[in-house]
Amino acid sequence: MLRMSTLFLRTLREDPADAEVPSHRLLVRAGYVRRIAPGVFSWLPLGYLVYRNIENIIRDEMDRAGFQEVHFPSLLPREPYELTGRWTEYGDTLFRLQDRRKGDYLLGPTHEEMFTLLVKGEYSSYKDLPLVIYQIQTKFRDEARPRAGILRGREFVMKDSYSFDIDDAGLEQSYQRHRDAYIDTFTRLGMQFVIVSAMSGAMGGSASEEFLAPTEVGEDTFVRCTTCDYAANVEAVVTPKPAPLDYSLVSAAHVEKTPDTPTIAALVEHSNERADLARSDRPWTAADTLKNIVFMVKGPDGVESPLAVGLPGDREVDTKRLEAVLQPGVPRPFEEPDFAKHPTLMKGYIGPGALGAANSSGIRYLVDPRIVTGTRWVTGADATGTHVYDLVAGRDFTPDGVIEVAEVLAGDSCPKCGSGLALARGIEVGHIFQLGRKYAQALGLKVLDENGQLVTVTMGSYGIGVSRAVAAVAEQSHDENGLIWPREVAPADVHLIATGREDAPFAAAELLAGELEEAGLRVLYDDRRGVSPGVKFNDSELIGVPTIVVVGKRLVEGFIEVKDRRTGERTDIAIAEAVPALLEVCE
RNA sequence: CGGGGCGUAGCGUAGAGGCUAGCGCGCCUGCUUUGGGAGCAGGAGACCGGGAGUUCGAAUCUCCCCGCCCCGACCA
Numbered sequence: 001m002l003r004m005s006t007l008f009l010r011t012l013r014e015d016p017a018d019a020e021v022p023s024h025r026l027l028v029r030a031g032y033v034r035r036i037a038p039g040v041f042s043w044l045p046l047g048y049l050v051y052r053n054i055e056n057i058i059r060d061e062m063d064r065a066g067f068q069e070v071h072f073p074s075l076l077p078r079e080p081y082e083l084t085g086r087w088t089e090y091g092d093t094l095f096r097l098q099d100r101r102k103g104d105y106l107l108g109p110t111h112e113e114m115f116t117l118l119v120k121g122e123y124s125s126y127k128d129l130p131l132v133i134y135q136i137q138t139k140f141r142d143e144a145r146p147r148a149g150i151l152r153g154r155e156f157v158m159k160d161s162y163s164f165d166i167d168d169a170g171l172e173q174s175y176q177r178h179r180d181a182y183i184d185t186f187t188r189l190g191m192q193f194v195i196v197s198a199m200s201g202a203m204g205g206s207a208s209e210e211f212l213a214p215t216e217v218g219e220d221t222f223v224r225c226t227t228c229d230y231a232a233n234v235e236a237v238v239t240p241k242p243a244p245l246d247y248s249l250v251s252a253a254h255v256e257k258t259p260d261t262p263t264i265a266a267l268v269e270h271s272n273e274r275a276d277l278a279r280s281d282r283p284w285t286a287a288d289t290l291k292n293i294v295f296m297v298k299g300p301d302g303v304e305s306p307l308a309v310g311l312p313g314d315r316e317v318d319t320k321r322l323e324a325v326l327q328p329g330v331p332r333p334f335e336e337p338d339f340a341k342h343p344t345l346m347k348g349y350i351g352p353g354a355l356g357a358a359n360s361s362g363i364r365y366l367v368d369p370r371i372v373t374g375t376r377w378v379t380g381a382d383a384t385g386t387h388v389y390d391l392v393a394g395r396d397f398t399p400d401g402v403i404e405v406a407e408v409l410a411g412d413s414c415p416k417c418g419s420g421l422a423l424a425r426g427i428e429v430g431h432i433f434q435l436g437r438k439y440a441q442a443l444g445l446k447v448l449d450e451n452g453q454l455v456t457v458t459m460g461s462y463g464i465g466v467s468r469a470v471a472a473v474a475e476q477s478h479d480e481n482g483l484i485w486p487r488e489v490a491p492a493d494v495h496l497i498a499t500g501r502e503d504a505p506f507a508a509a510e511l512l513a514g515e516l517e518e519a520g521l522r523v524l525y526d527d528r529r530g531v532s533p534g535v536k537f538n539d540s541e542l543i544g545v546p547t548i549v550v551v552g553k554r555l556v557e558g559f560i561e562v563k564d565r566r567t568g569e570r571t572d573i574a575i576a577e578a579v580p581a582l583l584e585v586c587e
Numbered sequence: 588c589g590g591g592g593c594g595u596a597g598c599g600u601a602g603a604g605g606c607u608a609g610c611g612c613g614c615c616u617g618c619u620u621u622g623g624g625a626g627c628a629g630g631a632g633a634c635c636g637g638g639a640g641u642u643c644g645a646a647u648c649u650c651c652c653c654g655c656c657c658c659g660a661c662c663a
Binding site: 093141539 | 588593597598599600611612613620621622623624625654655656657658659660661662663
C-alpha cells in the first residue's frame with residue numbers, strides 16, 4: 001500500500017517554467033519525474049511504478065509472442081560499430097568515451113551489432129532459425145536538441161528485438177509476428193495508435209512501418225486517408241501518377257520577357273498583370289508553374305554532382321524526403337560558386353531546356369510524379385528575365401525520371417483510393433523494420449542451409465520506446481486537472497482519500513484500504529491528517545489514478561463516494577459493499 | 588549550427604545603480620480550520636549562474652565564460 005503520508009512525493013501547484021508539452025508539465029507537477037540534465041530524467045516512486053507497469057506489459061507481450069529476452073551492456077566497445085561503419089556514420093549523436101588506456105567505447109544508441117555478433121557466436125545452422133531475441137535497455141543518443149521532457153531524451157529506455165531468418169519468407173513471418181504483438185501491446189497500454197508506412201516503394205511496401213500515437217505535440221507528420229485505411233509517414237507517401245493528358249490543342253511553347261520574376265510569386269503576379277499572357281478561364285496560380293531546383297549531391301565516393309528537381313511551383317522540396325530518397329547520397333543546396341561552374345543555369349530562371357541527359361549540360365533532371373506527359377507549364381527559359389509558356393511535358397521536354405520529394409499537402413490524393421489525405425502529428429512509439437542482410441553481411445553472420453551452403457542470415461529490427469510510451473500515454477490521456485492513467489499502467493487502481501477532522505473516516509479508510517489490498521487491488525491511500533480536502537482532491541486528480549474513493553462526510557450514514565477520474569462521475573456506495581463494488585469498477 | 592528568450596531560496600517570480608534582496612507556493616513551530624489548493628502569529632531557507640571590470644556603492648552597467656528553455660537545422 002502506498003501511503004501519502006510517507007510517500008516520497010511532492011506535487012507542484014504551479015507549472016514548471018521549463019516544461020511546454022502537457023506530458024512533461026504534468027509528469028513533473030505530479031511528482032513522477034525530475035530533470036537531471038537536458039534530456040536526462042530521474043523517475044520518482046509514482047513515475048517508476050508507471051514506468052515499470054509499461055515495461056512489464058511490453059515484456060509480457062514479447063514473451064507471449066515467443067521472443068526471448070537477453071540483456072546487453074550499455075557500455076560497448078568500438079570495434080563492432082567500426083565494422084558496420086556506424087562508429088563514424090552515427091556522427092555526433094553517438095556518445096563516445098575512452099577508458100584509462102585510451103580505448104574507445106560508446107554508449108549504445110541501438111544494438112544491431114551486438115545482437116548480430118551474439119547470434120553469430122552461437123548459431124551456425126538453418127535448423128536454429130527462426131530466432132527472435134529482444135532486450136529492454138537504456139539507450140544513449142546525444143541528440144542535437146532534446147525536447148519535450150521524456151518524449152525525446154538523450155537517455156531513454158527502448159525495447160529492441162531482432163529477428164533472424166534464413167530467407168525472405170521467414171523474415172516476413174517474423175515481421176508479422178512483431179506487428180501482431182505490437183498491436184496487442186499498444187492496445188493494452190491504452191494508447192490510440194496508427195500504423196503508418198515508413199518507407200517508400202523502393203524498399204518494398206511492407207518493409208517498414210511505424211506505430212504512431214496521434215497527438216498535436218508529436219514530432220512525426222503522417223497522412224491518413226479520409227476514406228480508406230491508407231496511412232503513411234509523410235516521408236513515405238506515394239503520389240499517384242496522373243494519366244497522360246491530350247495536348248493536341250495546346251499551342252506551341254513561346255518564350256516571353258518577364259523582367260524581375262526570379263520567384264514563383266513574382267512570376268504568377270507578372271503573368272496575371274500582362275493582358276497578352278492572361279488566361280481566359282482563370283488567373284494563373286503557382287500550381288501552373290514548373291519550379292526547377294538544383295542540388296549538389298555528394299555520393300558515397302565523395303564526388304559531388306548536380307541534380308535538378310522539377311516540381312509544381314506551389315510546392316516546396318521536403319528536405320527530409322529528399323535525403324531519404326538520395327541515400328546514401330547527401331544533398332546540399334546549390335550555391336553561388338556552383339552556379340559559377342554551371343553557367344547554363346540562370347538562377348531564378350532555370351528551365352528544362354538546360355536540364356536532363358538530352359541537354360549538353362547533362363545535369364540529371366528528375367521531376368515530381370504530377371508532371372506527366374501532356375501537362376502544360378510556365379517555367380524558366382534559361383535566360384534572366386525570361387520564361388517559357390505552354391511548355392508541354394513529353395512534347396517540349398523529357399525528364400530523366402521521377403522523384404518523390406515534394407512536400408505533402410492536406411488534400412493530396414490517396415494513392416490507394418484517390419480520396420483526399422489529411423495531415424496529422426504523432427509520436428513514434430514503435431517501429432518495425434525488415435533490415436535484410438546489411439548487418440549480417442557486415443559482421444559475417446552466416447549459417448549452413450539444408451544443402452550445406454553458407455548463406456547470410458536476413459534480419460529484422462523492431463523497437464518500442466518504453467520510456468517514451470509513458471509520456472505518450474500521458475500526452476493522450478490527461479485533462480486540465482492532471483493525468484488520467486489507463487488502469488493497467490496506473491500507479492494504483494484506487495486512490496483512497498480520508499477527509500475530515502475526526503478519527504472515524506481515517507479508521508474506516510484504513511480498514512477499507514487493507515481489505516482492498518487483500519482483494520487484490522493496488523491502493524494509494526491519502527492518510528495525511530491536517531491536509532485540507534481540497535488539497536487531497538486536487539492531488540488525486542493530478543496524480544491520475546483511475547478510481548478515486550472518498551471516505552468523508554457521508555460516512556456517518558454508511559456511505560463512501562466513488563469517482564471516476566476520467567468521466568468525473570461520482571456515485572455513493574454503502575461502505576459495507578465497498579470491496580465488491582470497487583472490484584467491479586476496477587474490472 | 589542559425590534565430591529567439593532566460594539564469595534571483597526546493598518551485599513560481601518581483602527588483603533595471605542607492606537602506607537588511609521583496610512576494611506567492613512549499614517547508615518548520617503554535618493556535619484555529621477540515622468537501623475543492625484554509626486563517627492568524629512566529630520562523631528557517633539566497634555566494635542574485637561564474638569570472639573579470641567600471642563605480643564611493645553592482646542582482647542591476649560593461650566584457651568574457653558557463654548553463655537552461657523555445658523555434659528551426661539535425662536525429663531512432
